[in-house]
Amino acid sequence: MTEALVSRMRGFGTTIFAEMSQLAARTGSINLGQGFPDTDGPAAMLDRAVQAIGSGANQYPPGPGVPELRQAVSEHRAAHYGLSYDPDGEILVTVGATEAIATSVLALCEPGDEVIAFEPYYDSYAASIALAQARLVAVTMRPEAGRFTFDPAELRAAVTPRTRAILVNSPHNPTGTVFTRDELTSIAELCQEHGLIAITDEVYEHLTFDGVEHIPLATLPGMRERTVAISSAGKTFSVTGWKTGWVCAPPELVTAVQTVKQFTTYTASAPWQLAVAHGLRHELGWVAELRAALQDKRDRLMTGLAAAGFEVFKPAGTYFAQTDIRPLGFTDGFEFARRLPELAGVVAIPTEVFYDHPARGSHFVRFAFCKKEEVIDEAAARLKRLSA
Numbered sequence: 366m367t368e369a370l371v372s373r374m375r376g377f378g379t380t381i382f383a384e385m386s387q388l389a390a391r392t393g394s395i396n397l398g399q400g401f402p403d404t405d406g407p408a409a410m411l412d413r414a415v416q417a418i419g420s421g422a423n424q425y426p427p428g429p430g431v432p433e434l435r436q437a438v439s440e441h442r443a444a445h446y447g448l449s450y451d452p453d454g455e456i457l458v459t460v461g462a463t464e465a466i467a468t469s470v471l472a473l474c475e476p477g478d479e480v481i482a483f484e485p486y487y488d489s490y491a492a493s494i495a496l497a498q499a500r501l502v503a504v505t506m507r508p509e510a511g512r513f514t515f516d517p518a519e520l521r522a523a524v525t526p527r528t529r530a531i532l533v534n535s536p537h538n539p540t541g542t543v544f545t546r547d548e549l550t551s552i553a554e555l556c557q558e559h560g561l562i563a564i565t566d567e568v569y570e571h572l573t574f575d576g577v578e579h580i581p582l583a584t585l586p587g588m589r590e591r592t593v594a595i596s597s598a599g600k601t602f603s604v605t606g607w608k609t610g611w612v613c614a615p616p617e618l619v620t621a622v623q624t625v626k627q628f629t630t631y632t633a634s635a636p637w638q639l640a641v642a643h644g645l646r647h648e649l650g651w652v653a654e655l656r657a658a659l660q661d662k663r664d665r666l667m668t669g670l671a672a673a674g675f676e677v678f679k680p681a682g683t684y685f686a687q688t689d690i691r692p693l694g695f696t697d698g699f700e701f702a703r704r705l706p707e708l709a710g711v712v713a714i715p716t717e718v719f720y721d722h723p724a725r726g727s728h729f730v731r732f733a734f735c736k737k738e739e740v741i742d743e744a745a746a747r748l749k750r751l752s753a
């Protein structure tokens with residue numbers, strides 16, 4: 366049979382995460398590749414999901430999401446960021462941030478439209494943009510003074526008459542950068558000058574460190590009206606398997622996204638929505654503890670990586686630390702990641718898979734630290750073998 370898959374999706378075969386997770390299993394290595402926590406979310410929130418199933422929340426909820434969750438999202442956005450969204454018409458619950466991103470791009474971009482994203486970028490962006498037959502234009506983030514950032518002039522030069530949207534992920538996976546107000550201002554100015562839509566992936570909004578705070582792009586002057594803000598319970602509450610996310614945007618944009626979403630999944634699962642509503646209302650103290658614990662894990666891993674000989678970029682948020690492998694005598698992250706199990710019994714992800722221009726990221730390797738302390742400490746101990 367000839368290739369069954371449509372041409373625009375070729376090149377999106379098995380992801381690197383599957384390959385590296387298999388490698389970890391086969392070699393008995395510690396898997397710091399894929400970013401999911403190895404501990405559960407808040408107990409009362411888990412109980413709320415069980416209770417929801419036991420008490421009849423098992424049929425189709427309303428298309429935009431259960432009212433309790435839309436109300437809780439609205440209260441959360443107002444309390445944390447001073448942003449007001451009407452639960453009826455400005456909030457849409459989705460099957461994770463992934464569906465929110467895909468349906469936003471499908472709903473808002475015509476074939477041939479250009480979408481700017483900062484590379485290295487989360488892998489679903491390129492696939493969603495390809496599905497929409499739009500074109501991803503990558504603006505490269507590079508290390509400067511110990512953190513990854515972009516050049517505002519390069520961003521400006523990337524805008525063309527075909528540019529429709531800028532996809533902004535902050536806190537940023539995989540670099541750990543939390544965009545500053547200045548960085549966000551340079552994005553906001555371009556959006557307003559050129560009438561662009563901003564699609565913001567804010568799934569790590571609560572997972573920031575050292576007192577750094579996440580600033581939603583929609584809080585900048587003139588941006589609420591043109592921003593599709595996307596969040597998810599997965600990372601905030603350590604329930605990545607629940608696949609519950611949401612979109613906050615003005616009615617016209619939410620209606621567009623919902624028009625597509627009603628035919629991808631129609632609606633998201635009811636029990637998780639009720640549990641996440643509980644989480645947003647009652648479990649932000651638990652999230653603060655998670656954030657402190659993650660910061661400690663970050664520091665343990667960074668100490669281990671530095672002792673092993675990596676150059677380490679201290680992340681201000683997310684689950685991930687970027688490293689430069691050149692001080693260890695390697696230049697090819699792919700080769701390094703494939704050999705790391707044999708060299709040190711650890712699995713990581715070559716950052717170049719997150720680039721349109723892989724050569725720009727070939728010497729970076731990403732490590733996840735959203736794992737139990739003893740796992741991080743064991744990984745750090747094993748990595749010391751690299752400097753032996």
Ligand SMILES: *Cc1c(COP(=O)(O)O)cnc(C)c1O
Pocket residue numbers: 460461462463464487534538566568597598599600605608609610
């Ligand atoms: C994990 C992740 C997502 C996916 O979120 P889901 O709610 O699981 O779909 C989206 N964007 C980034 C940057 C992520 O790291």
